[in-house]
Amino acid sequence: MTYKLKEKTGFRSKANTVAVYTTDYEPFYVMQRKGDYVYFNLPKGEYIIEVEVEKLKKPVNFQLPPLPPFERNIKRPQFIKIIFGKNPNKCSIDLEGGVIICDDSIKAKGRAEQCFVIYHEFGHYFYKTESSCDKYASRKMIEEGFNPSQTVYSCNGCLSERSVVRKNEIYNFAKQVKRKKFNLI
Ligand SMILES: [Zn+2]
Numbered sequence: 001m002t003y004k005l006k007e008k009t010g011f012r013s014k015a016n017t018v019a020v021y022t023t024d025y026e027p028f029y030v031m032q033r034k035g036d037y038v039y040f041n042l043p044k045g046e047y048i049i050e051v052e053v054e055k056l057k058k059p060v061n062f063q064l065p066p067l068p069p070f071e072r073n074i075k076r077p078q079f080i081k082i083i084f085g086k087n088p089n090k091c092s093i094d095l096e097g098g099v100i101i102c103d104d105s106i107k108a109k110g111r112a113e114q115c116f117v118i119y120h121e122f123g124h125y126f127y128k129t130e131s132s133c134d135k136y137a138s139r140k141m142i143e144e145g146f147n148p149s150q151t152v153y154s155c156n157g158c159l160s161e162r163s164v165v166r167k168n169e170i171y172n173f174a175k176q177v178k179r180k181k182f183n184l185i
Contacts, residue, residue, distance in 0.1 A: 003047050008145030010056035011049075012037040021048040026110055029150060039179055043145030045111075061180035062142050065173060067135055070126045082118060090158070093121040109157065115141055116154035131169045138173055148174040 002023065003009075018038045020029040023046045031038050041059045077098030087103040094101070100121045106114060116137050123136030138151035155170040 001049055003042070003049060005042055005044055005047070007044050008041055008059045010039070010041050010059040011053045012039045012056060013051055013053040014038075015051035015053075018049070018051055018053070021050075022046070022111065023048060028111065029147060031147070031149065040147050041145045059145065062148065063178045063180055064139050064142060065176040067139060068127070068129070068132045071128050071132070072126060074125045076125055080122065091117045091121055093124050095125060110154075112141070112146055112150045113154040113157045115144070115146070116151065117158055120158075131166045134166055134170050135173050138170055142177065148177040 014033070014037055016033050018029070018031050018033070018040065019027065020040075020042065022028050025048070028047060029040065029042070031040060039056075039060045041062075074095050077096075080098045080100060082100045082102060084102050084104050084107060087101050089103075091100065091102045091106060093099070100118055102114075102117065106117055109117070116134075119137035119140040120133045122140075123133030127133050127136060134155055138148075138155070141151050141154070142148060152167075152171050152174045156167055159166055
């Protein structure tokens, strides 16, 4: 079934495995059920879900761990432009000009990974430390309607094999996210 979501939306399902696809059949979110239900959110957009799901009245309320204290707070231009081109660093930001320069290779990544990369760069307005920008990105993604596991997956997919420490930090950050258990149906 296709779901057109105008805003972040919560779902639950009794299926053993929930798989959500984008409308071009790219996998978007996959989760195995552990308890009675799988609870998850989806950000605004259009999705295909082939198992039975129940829309929740409100999005799943994920309680997020606090972010590290800001290391700086650089004045942001009103608009941040995202451009694609050749960037050997994969992605970087011109903080003063408000331009995020993504390497063309990012276009081939899934939506979650693209979001992770862009929010990470945006995080540099507040942080110098790379792993803090990762946490900022993870938090922004979850606020937008992605699920904690998607932030781990995106981080793994975007960082090189050498970035083990950063990957572990995001894994531990996402593990601390707790679902509030009321207001669901
Ligand atoms: Zn960075």
